[in-house]
Amino acid sequence: MSKVCIILPTLNEEEAIGRVIDEIPVRDLVEKGYEVKVLVVDGNSQDRTRQIAEAKGAEVIIESRKGKGRAMRTAFGLVDADFVFMLDADYTYPATYIPEMLAILRRDHSVVIGSRLKGEIEKGGMSRLNVVGNYLLTLMASILYRTKMSDLCTGYWGFRREVIPNLDLTADGFDFEADLFSQVVKKGYRLGEIPINYRRRQSLAKLNSIKDGLKIGRALISRRF
Numbered sequence: 001m002s003k004v005c006i007i008l009p010t011l012n013e014e015e016a017i018g019r020v021i022d023e024i025p026v027r028d029l030v031e032k033g034y035e036v037k038v039l040v041v042d043g044n045s046q047d048r049t050r051q052i053a054e055a056k057g058a059e060v061i062i063e064s065r066k067g068k069g070r071a072m073r074t075a076f077g078l079v080d081a082d083f084v085f086m087l088d089a090d091y092t093y094p095a096t097y098i099p100e101m102l103a104i105l106r107r108d109h110s111v112v113i114g115s116r117l118k119g120e121i122e123k124g125g126m127s128r129l130n131v132v133g134n135y136l137l138t139l140m141a142s143i144l145y146r147t148k149m150s151d152l153c154t155g156y157w158g159f160r161r162e163v164i165p166n167l168d169l170t171a172d173g174f175d176f177e178a179d180l181f182s183q184v185v186k187k188g189y190r191l192g193e194i195p196i197n198y199r200r201r202q203s204l205a206k207l208n209s210i211k212d213g214l215k216i217g218r219a220l221i222s223r224r225f
Contacts (some may be wrong), residue, residue: 004034005081006098008089009071011043014052015202016091021056023095032099040089041075043067049089069169069176076164084164087114088155092125092199100194101158109192110163111184113149114156118195125200133213140217141178144224145185150193153177153216163189174212175219182223 006024010017017040026036038058042050043066050060061078063071072086083105087093093114101112116126117134126134138152157180166187171179184191 001033001035002083003037003081004029004083004085004098004102005037005039005079006085006087006095007072007075007079008038008040008053008058008087009043009068009075010040010045010049010053010089012045012047012049013089014045014047014049017049017089018052018056019091020087020089020095021053021058023091025096025099028099029102034083037081039075039079041071043071065172067172067174067176069171069173069179072176073169073171076167076169079164082161084159084161086155086157090201092201093156094197094199097156097194097196098158101156104192104194105158105160108190110160110189112158112192112194113151113154114196115149115151115193116154116196116198117151118193119197121198122200125198129210137178137213137216137220141181141220144220145182147185147191149181149191152181152220156196163187171219173215175216178216178219179223182220 021038029036040053040058040060042060042062044062044064053060063074083102085098097114104112134153141152142148167183169179
């Protein structure tokens with residue numbers, strides 16, 4: 001039986017985490033013969049995020065060091081599954097795309113992303129500044145790494161088992177996706193994508209558009225050369 005693990009990095013997401021876990025198509029995957037695990041890696045939330053996640057059946061680990069990248073690197077070091085998915089836990093990314101992404105991984109790709117910029121963004125889901133910034137960073141990544149992709153900063157990724165141990169990841173913060181992209185390209189893994197719908201976040205965003213955007217741009221350059 002193939003194993004599927006869905007990793008959800010969290011920090012004070014009590015308003016969303018329950019809905020995110022409920023939306024994961026666990027029954028559908030189990031009926032198709034997969035063993036499914038939901039792993040919440042929590043950045044020491046001060047609300048009820050961990051309690052809600054555990055009540056929903058997720059395994060919860062705590063990463064007291066700050067940053068999404070740090071949390072994901074910890075999770076990647078612990079995960080044991082044939083297929084691994086990562087998505088943000090703020091209910092902006094629909095978990096219902098996992099079976100479609102899984103089919104692509106099984107067929108002919110080692111890595112797959114859910115592209116917001118190829119899909120539909122709910123009104124209020126992304127500011128004009130963030131849309132422009134995402135397009136520019138994605139263009140920058142495509143030029144620097146000579147690999148076409150449509151949404152560098154997406155928080156929705158899927159991997160085959162063999163990919164994760166071979167990624168030399170160093171990012172601690174929101175430059176994690178740039179780190180992922182650079183490593184996937186450098187290691188020669190085939191990257192696929194599907195268009196996804198992106199919902200409006202219900203709670204306050206943790207990303208600083210300008211500060212984190214500049215950090216992502218610097219990360220792309222430093223990891224390229």
